[in-house]
Amino acid sequence: MSIDEAWDILLKYDYKRTRNREILLQFFDQADRYVTAMEVRVAVEQDNPGISFDTIYRNLAMFSKLGILDETELNGERLFRMQCATDHHHHHFICTTCGGTKSIPICPMDSVTVNLSEYEIEGHKFEIYGRCPNCIAG
Amino acid sequence: MSIDEAWDILLKYDYKRTRNREILLQFFDQADRYVTAMEVRVAVEQDNPGISFDTIYRNLAMFSKLGILDETELNGERLFRMQCATDHHHHHFICTTCGGTKSIPICPMDSVTVNLSEYEIEGHKFEIYGRCPNCIAG
DNA sequence: CCTTTAATTCGGAATCATTCCGATTACTTT
DNA sequence: AAAGTAATCGGAATGATTCCGAATTAAAGG
Incomplete structure (x- = not known):
């Protein structure tokens, strides 16, 4: 997802265009991988020293809820990355060293044969x- | 996995047979679903009021590392359950309300067609x- | 059974990420 | 430019988890 597409979503929901949100979006746009909340903090503090933790976490949570960010968890750490373009549902290989990803175009839900009709998925x-x-090389 | 199988593993690695560990194993054995650390604490305190948090968390982590417990994460909460018998690799449907599970006998790794030969999985x-x-019935 | 030794536990303090809160600042609209 | 509301700030509060030194307990050997 591009920064512009993210702003489209934010403005559609009446969130305001602020400097901190722009900094966050630009960071995720160029990072293009899963980053920890700590990495986000360190990076955005370059652009806005004195940004409040509250601001960072509040926006991360909101971006994640709106589908602008993808959130996962690895070894007890929260990881965030810019959501992929939503046109093709897919999954990821995630590098546990750098957070980089590789698309896995299949979805296992297509292969599930167990009858889950009585379950709400x-x-x-x-x-x-x-x-x-x-x-591996490095 | 049964309580006896869990003890086999623990004793094999020279862990001692203690009352707290027995309480924990019995709890997971009868729970038979994913429970939060908080649920574990509340439950084991019935059997041993005054058990230290340290003891609970230390053993949960160790059980998890030894493969006696299965650990996952849902909405930022850590969940634990007794590991299934290890004879057939499989996955789970997990109820977000009660933590109950249903086996999904397929493994998506079998269907992955992307070439990951240069990756260490x-x-x-x-x-x-x-x-x-x-x-659902309520 | 008694002793020894090391693992385990206890209790409470410390840590760490995250969230809350009241006061201030900054968008956006008029 | 002013008003109104959302967003941010700074620092305190929270809550889960871990750490630590002292006390206890399990296992092994005599």
């Missing part, structure tokens, strides 16, 4: 963890 | 979330 998660070629 | 996760028939 709210969501699912499929992720592969490991090390990417770059991090 | 460390693990994967596939979970389906929703509400089970019991919890």
Whole structure:
């Protein structure tokens, strides 16, 4: 998702265009991988020293709820990244070293044969963890 | 996994047979679903009022590392359950209301067609979330 | 059974990420 | 430019988890 598409969503929901949100979006746009909340904090403090933790966490949570960010968890750490374009549902390999991702175009839900008709399905998660070629080399 | 199988593992690694560990294992054995750390605390305090948080968390972490417990995360909460018998690799539907599970016998790794030969795969996760028939009925 | 030794537990303090809150600042609209 | 409301700030509060030194307990050997 581009920064512009993110702003489209934010403005549609009457969120205001603020400097902190622009900094956050630009950071996620160029990062293009999963980053920890701590990495976000360190990075945005470059652009706005004195930004409040509250502001960071509040916006991360809101972006995540609006689908602008993707949130996951690895070894007890929260990770965030810009949501992929939403046109093709897919999943990810996630590098446990750098947070980089690789698309896995299949969705296991298509292969589930168990009868879940009496269950209300709210969501699912499929992720592969490991090390990417770059991090193996490095 | 049964309580006896859990003790086999613990004793094999020279962990001692203590009352607190027995209480924990019995609780997970009868719970047979994902429970939060808080639920564990409340439950084991019935059997041993005054048990230290340290003891609970230390053993949960150790059980999890030894493969006696399965650990996952939902809405920022850590969930634990007794590990299934390890003979057939499979995944789970998890009820977001009660933590109950239903086995999903397929593994999406079998269907992954993307070439990951240059990647080191460390693990994967596939979970389906929703509400089970019991919890839907209310 | 008694002793020894090391693992385990206890209790409470410390840590760490995250959230809350009241006061201030900054968008957006008019 | 002024008003109104959302957003931010700064720092305190929260809550889960971990750490630590002292006390207890399980296992092994005599």
